Amino acid sequence: MSHKRKTFSELSPFTYKISREKEIHKRHLIDLLHRVKFAKTIQTDKLPVRVCDHNSLIRRRLGNVDMQLQENKAVNLRLASAHINGVLIKPGETFSLWTLVGRTTARRGYKEGLTISRSRTGSGIGGGLCQLSNLIHWMVLHTDLTITEHHHHDRVDLFPDFNRQIPFGTGTSVSYNYIDYRFKNNTDNTYQLFVYTDDEYLRGEIRALEPLPHSYHIHAEGEYFAREDDGNIYRNGTVVRDTIDKQTGNIVEQQTIRVNHAKVMYDMKLEGEGC
Numbered sequence: 001m002s003h004k005r006k007t008f009s010e011l012s013p014f015t016y017k018i019s020r021e022k023e024i025h026k027r028h029l030i031d032l033l034h035r036v037k038f039a040k041t042i043q044t045d046k047l048p049v050r051v052c053d054h055n056s057l058i059r060r061r062l063g064n065v066d067m068q069l070q071e072n073k074a075v076n077l078r079l080a081s082a083h084i085n086g087v088l089i090k091p092g093e094t095f096s097l098w099t100l101v102g103r104t105t106a107r108r109g110y111k112e113g114l115t116i117s118r119s120r121t122g123s124g125i126g127g128g129l130c131q132l133s134n135l136i137h138w139m140v141l142h143t144d145l146t147i148t149e150h151h152h153h154d155r156v157d158l159f160p161d162f163n164r165q166i167p168f169g170t171g172t173s174v175s176y177n178y179i180d181y182r183f184k185n186n187t188d189n190t191y192q193l194f195v196y197t198d199d200e201y202l203r204g205e206i207r208a209l210e211p212l213p214h215s216y217h218i219h220a221e222g223e224y225f226a227r228e229d230d231g232n233i234y235r236n237g238t239v240v241r242d243t244i245d246k247q248t249g250n251i252v253e254q255q256t257i258r259v260n261h262a263k264v265m266y267d268m269k270l271e272g273e274g275c
Contacts, residue, residue: 007019024176024178026178027180028177036094036096037093038093038095038096039087039090039093039100039185040099041087041090042086043087043192044086046194046207047190047192047208047209048207048209049207049209049210049211049212050206050207051142051143051191051207052142052205053139053204053205053206054135054138054139056135056201056202056203056204057200058070058073058074058077058197058200058201058202059071059200069112069113069114069123069128072113072127072128073114073127073128073131075110076104076110076111076126076129077197078196078197079104079109079110080104080129081195081196081202083100084097084100084101084132084136084193085196086192087192087193088191088192089145089185089191089192089193090185091186091187091188091190092184092185093184093185094182094183095182095184095193096180096181096182097129097132097133097136098177099177101129103176103177104126104129104176105125105126106125110126111125112124113126113128113129115128116158129174130153130172130174131202132202133172133173134171134172136195136204137150137171137172137181138166138170138218139205140183140206141216141241141257142206142215143191143206143212143216144187144189144214145185145191146183146184146185148182148184149180149181149182150172150181150182151172151173151174151179151180151181152169152172152258155260155261155262156262156263156265157235157262157264157266158266159266160266160268166218167218167237167239168223168237168239168262169220169257169258169260169262170218170257170258189212190209191207191208192206192207192208193206194207212246213245213246213247214244214246216242216243217241217242218239218241218242219242220237220239220240221238221239222237223235223237224236224237232264233268234261234262234264235261235262235263235264236260236261236262237259237260238256238258238260239256239257239258239260240254240255240256241254241257242254243255
């Protein structure tokens with residue numbers, strides 16, 4: 001039997017750390033060479049137009065995940081959100097989660113939270129911030145801002161739905177700093193992003209200087225679960241974004257955001273043929 005040869009980063013925790021630091025410095029160098037103009041101005045006064053808002057429950061029971069990781073995530077979300085809350089995204093500027101948040105280290109107060117890597121759950125300092133990028137991504141989808149970097153968990157459905165509010169497949173994956181969430185303001189409008197936590201929720205809002213000509217509706221189509229030839233169950237479906245003219249109410253564009261074909265990683269019972 002042949003065995004897949006391990007990469008340098010897989011040899012040991014030490015080589016993984018070396019590889020990770022290499023990628024971190026590589027990202028800094030690329031940004032420097034490309035002269036990316038990052039959004040960094042924080043303003044407490046709100047811009048006049050509310051574009052959209054969304055709230056996300058912080059503590060959720062996810063399978064058999066230790067709830068202490070959820071408590072720690074609440075701390076991590078509070079710390080990270082404080083570096084983003086009120087940021088202006090002016091025309092030509094790029095929002096970068098990690099440029100604003102920085103390293104999530106224990107020295108800065110971050111705790112061990114839930115992480116997802118290579119389709120498996122784990123824990124690490126600063127874990128749980130995918131919930132922050134998820135919330136921002138969901139709101140950005142309701143604007144005319146341009147998403148320039150978005151990573152997704154590797155085509156797996158890790159947890160059963162529990163009061164799901166948004167379509168499966170609209171999540172994000174982030175890891176300092178080379179797996180980032182970024183969007184660019186290619187409009188003439190100025191935007192402002194608010195994110196903060198209270199006792200129960202991570203809360204977010206996007207505001208703008210001028211009203212938007214369109215509204216947006218994101219929805220799932222053709223969702224189903226099926227057992228495939230490899231014996232595994234897969235979640236299937238399509239996530240679609242409708243662009244709606246505010247004056248007429250007509251859909252002027254339909255965009256497929258994601259086609260889902262995700263391996264289900266939890267126990268479930270399916271009804272119907274082929275399951």
